[in-house]
Each structure stands twice: as structure tokens, then as C-alpha cells.
Amino acid sequence: MIGDIRKVTAKIAERFKHRFYGRTFQCPVCHLELALVDVNGNRLLVCPVCGVVLDVEEVYGHAVPVVLDVEVHRPQPKMRVHPLATHLPIGLYPFAVLGAGLLFVASILEPLIKIPLFSRAPVLADATLVLLVLSVGFSVVTFVSGLRDWSRRYRKRPYAQIRLKIAFSVVFLLLGGLAIVLHASGAAFSAGTGLVDLGSPLALMLAVVELVALGAGMVVIATLGHVGGTLVFGR
């Protein structure tokens, strides 16, 4: 089961990655996938994971990286805020998505069957909002600490992986912000019942927009986590 989820995530991440990476080659030391476009004018590239300085030659259209040196003075902080901070949004966000999904299903079932549990929907709606605000709010800390790592640890060098992460973080904040505004306003999930008023086309449309934003955010955050993982563990 977990293996299947990982495979699906990796497939989705792969699709997004290659749009950003273009042609790639592997670091000969840690096997991290590196983008050819990041090689500088002197044909040099420092591997972001293992810190080797690579001289990348193109031979018959193939990138051939040769290890020249090791960047000894790269700061390797023991307490790395970014990889730690990332787990709060990644851990909480899926439960916010689950909460909104359950509320939507309950909205469809409620007119058909009467279960006392439906009267608890406002509690689930509130819990979903709390989870959303915590996960999206804390992702700002993750984003800022990531930018700080990029400027200090990686000396603001261009890396396709980091460009992708910055772009996707902005997209995640926008999608998460949209979902928070829709959820908190009570326009999609009614503040009184916690459910979608299916009689109102506007409420139904807003609820669908919220669910789509949440679902897209899930794909974005999974890709962020996957790419981030490659920057910690190599391949």
C-alpha cells in the first residue's frame, strides 16, 4: 500500500521535475540527478548533496561529469531547520484534505440517510480549518528557512531542484490560502451545519473549487517533499 502510494507520488513528481530540469545527468559520487542547465560558464557544477566540484564535458551529446575537487568549507549545520520544519505542513495537510473530503461526502449523504453523526459536522469543519491554517501557516516558516538554506548553504547557486521548490512553494501557499479563505468564509461549507448546501449552486461551486485547490495542493506538497528528499539523501 505505502509502496504503491510512493510509486504514484514518484511518477507525478517525475513528470513535473523534467519540465524544470531539462536534460539531466547523474552526480558520479552520490547519483543525484543534476540539470545540465545549471552547469556554469566554466563548465563547473557543485553537487548540492555531496559537495563535489564537477567539470562537466559534453562528449558526443552526452554529459560526462569528472570530479575535480570537494567543497570542504561548505557549512554542514547539524541543526537544519528546513528539513525539520517541513514535516509539520506535510504531516497535517493530508488530514485537512481528508476532513474537507469527508464533509463533502456527508453533504451528499445527509439528505438521503439520517445519522446522528452528521450533527457533528461543524466540529469536523472547524478541525479542518485549524489543520489547514496550521499546515499552510507553518509552511511559510518552511519556505523562509528553505530560502535561507539556499542562500547560506548553497550560496544562491542555481539548481533546478531549488528553482522547482521555490516555484512550487509559492503555488502551494496560493492554493492553501485560497482553500483557507473559502473554508473560513463559510461560503462553501456552511458555518451553521458544516455541510455544503447542495441547493445553492454557488455554495456547491465554491466547495468544488476548495476541494480542487486542496487536491492540487496535495500533489504540489508531495512533489516538494519528494524533490526535497533527493536534496537530503541523493537518489
Ligand SMILES: [Zn+2]
Ligand atoms: Zn553528488
